[in-house]
Amino acid sequence: MSQFKPRRPATGAAIAVLAIALTACGGPGGSQDEGAATLTFGVQAPPNSLDPAQLHDGTQRYVWGSLYDTLIYSDNEGELQPAAAESWEYSEDARTLTLRLRDDMTFSDGDPVTSEAVRVTLERTRDTAGPQQNNLGAIESVDTPDEHTVVLNLSEPDPNLLVALAFGSGVIGDPDTIDDESTALNPVGSGPYVLNREETVDGSTYVLERRDDHWNADAYPFETVTVRAIQDRTALFNALLTGELDAGTVDETQAGQVERAGFTLQRVDGISVGQIVIADRAGEVVPALADVRVRQAINLAFDRQGIIDAIFLGLGQPTTQIFNTLSPAFVEELNGEYEYAPDRARELLAEAGYPDGFTLTMPANLFVQQVQPTITQALADIGITVEWEPVPAQQSGQTTNWGMYFNLGAVAPPSRTVALYFEESGSQNPFGTTDPELDGLLEDLAAETDPEAANGIYREINAFAVENAWSAPIFLQSTNWATRDGVEYVGTANALFDIRVFALSR
Incomplete structure (x- = not known):
């Protein structure tokens, strides 16, 4: 027992x-x-x-x-x-x-x-x-x-x-x-x-x-x-400076000012993963997404380090996997799979039958606001037009209304991440996508009682997800807590x- x-x-x-x-x-x-x-x-x-x-x-x-x-x-x-x-x-x-x-x-x-x-x-x-x-x-x-x-x-x-x-x-x-x-x-x-x-x-x-x-x-x-x-980050920053808050998160442009105001900064790396979940892998809403070459093209569209430098002023880490560096499921080599290559992305779209690209709709909520223009431009550069549909702040995209959606998800233990993203009933797998190779890995995982052996299966699931482009991870977000x-x-x-x-x- x-x-x-x-x-x-x-x-x-x-x-x-x-x-x-x-x-x-x-x-x-x-x-x-x-x-x-x-x-x-x-x-x-x-x-x-x-x-x-x-x-x-x-x-x-x-x-x-x-x-x-x-x-x-x-x-x-x-x-x-x-x-x-x-x-x-x-x-x-x-x-x-x-x-x-x-x-x-x-x-x-x-x-x-x-x-x-x-x-x-x-x-x-x-x-x-x-x-x-x-x-x-x-x-x-x-x-x-x-x-x-x-x-x-x-x-x-x-x-x-x-x-x-x-x-x-x-x-x-x-x-x-x-x-x-x-x-x-x-x-x-x-x-x-x-x-x-x-x-x-x-x-x-x-x-x-x-x-x-x-x-x-x-x-x-x-x-x-x-x-x-406080949804507006500037308003949150001002609430810190005026003494309304004892603690809150700040970006790099605000860090120096809050330190001069007497706050202590604590940086936490890899606290959440920013990614586009390419959910419609059978092409029910967006037929193009059924082709793995299209999903791989989406991954190649992003200059991950450039995004981190421009938007987060270096506060983050580029990634192509949804597990952070502390996770036993993390595989260092996988982060080299999708270097920024828009020309190759356009070639893949053409090979998949979309030389002129295509149009899709994505949900626009609070958490995508900061990166929304960048996602729009990066995908437009390879021929994909994104139309954004406003949704409430608390709503992500875990429905079958959209073929893909941006998700800023907290880092979780690998068992929970696998359940959310790869199980047929997972909330981050709204179309219930299954795959024979993945199903075999999930069956092995359910039967495995040795933690180290289970970690090996998590790494195999991670490799499967990256190779088959089930999502397009962009960055591991770091956070500055000011107290x-x-x-x-x-x-x-x-x-x-x-x-x-x-x-x-x-």
């Missing part, structure tokens, strides 16, 4: 020392009363919903991840750690996963968190159309032999399941209120914070108040956290978008 048990917990003395250290630091800027530290930071997009079945991973997690516990936690290094589940164990055939819950958890209304709450939430998310549904597709049934034991019976081994339970698929909702309309805006969760509805403005400002009775309250030094959605005196950003490229990436500076 494959079994996980938590490490020995810290002693009471160690916890006491930590609590004293946090309290002594005061709040951001050193202006807070002891024990009343606050944090205000900016993100670009608000959560689309706080309903467990409609949660989006990424920066929206800063809000919903504060209101809900997840069964498992992915730490700063991407390693899985106990959370609501203090231990878990797979059967030998990997078709049964048993999780043991903590016995000291309560919802924000005071009711205890039980295995029944986990069952109701998992089954509801699995059966409800939404961004998390496909992650739980292997769960046939959920048993609850006692109040703190959950048994997941699987139709087949699922190498992504444990990781999914550390993301939005693994939250625990209150079974008494989960179906109420109010859950989308003001849910009852078991997380370390509750939403202050009086001060929260949906779509703009989310005020979170810490629950001191939470089982892991010591991990959250900020009594009040305010998350502000005011008294606040420290401690996240890495593998860290979740979680309040715990912020700490009181020593």
Whole structure:
């Protein structure tokens, strides 16, 4: 059996020392009363919903991840750690996963968190159309032999399941209120914070108040956290300078000014992947995309380093693969596959029967704005005309409305990336594309229990994706986090978008 048990917990003395250290630091800027530290930071997009079945991973997690516990936690290094589940164990055939819950958890209304709450939430998310549904597709049934034991019976081994339970698929909702309309805006969760509805403005400002009775309250030094959605990057920059924010991301042109204003900069490389997902590989909406030569031509159209230098002022890394350099699926040699070659791209289009190019439509949302003109020009240079259709900020392109779309996706463990992009039901595979070679690799992966052997299969899947141009990765984005005196950003490229990436500076 494959079994996980938590490490020995810290002693009471160690916890006491930590609590004293946090309290002594005061709040951001050193202006807070002891024990009343606050944090205000900016993100670009608000959560689309706080309903467990409609949660989006990424920066929206800063809000919903504060209101809900997840069964498992992915730490700063991407390693899985106990959370609501203090231990878990797979059967030998990997078709049964048993999780043991903590016995000291309560919802924000005071009711205890039980295995029944986990069952109701998992089954509801699995059966409800939404961004998390496909992650739980292997769960046939959920048993609850006692109040703190959950048994997941699987139709087949699922190498992504444990990781999914550390993301939005693994939250625990209150079974008494989960179906109420109010859950989308003001849910009852078991997380370390509750939403202050009086001060929260949906779509703009989310005020979170810490629950001191939470089982892991010591991990959250900020009594009040305010998350502000500021789509305009200049407005976010100005909010930092005027003291409205304690933390936020800035680009290279703004870095010097915020440092002179007293902020500390922390650069995090490879935090997200900017790519064009070439989703319509069967040519259902855009017939040309069914030809691998067309997809390869799209990859050859981009001067990746030039884009990073011109748009991001060097803040990023060129890439032709969707795994970052820290991932065990990363293959250095693959980054040499698609050097900028517009002449060769035009030749490939002609060979595929498109000497005069073609026209397609792509969705235009908040995340593509910065690179939209560059994508338009680069593809026009090889004969492809892009018409942009405006869509809401929270919407990417994971529908069959468009043959391809730009996606700025957070780096994730390889099992999750594979599930999102290469599984037939993956949210980043909206047309459900399959391939015999890929299917064989996915079957091998599902049956593999040795981590090193699994990493080898991930690298094979990566090579398949690059060779067959399932997408056109352009850059690994780096991020500059600016933090005011008294606040420290401690996240890495593998860290979740979680309040715990912020700490009181020593």
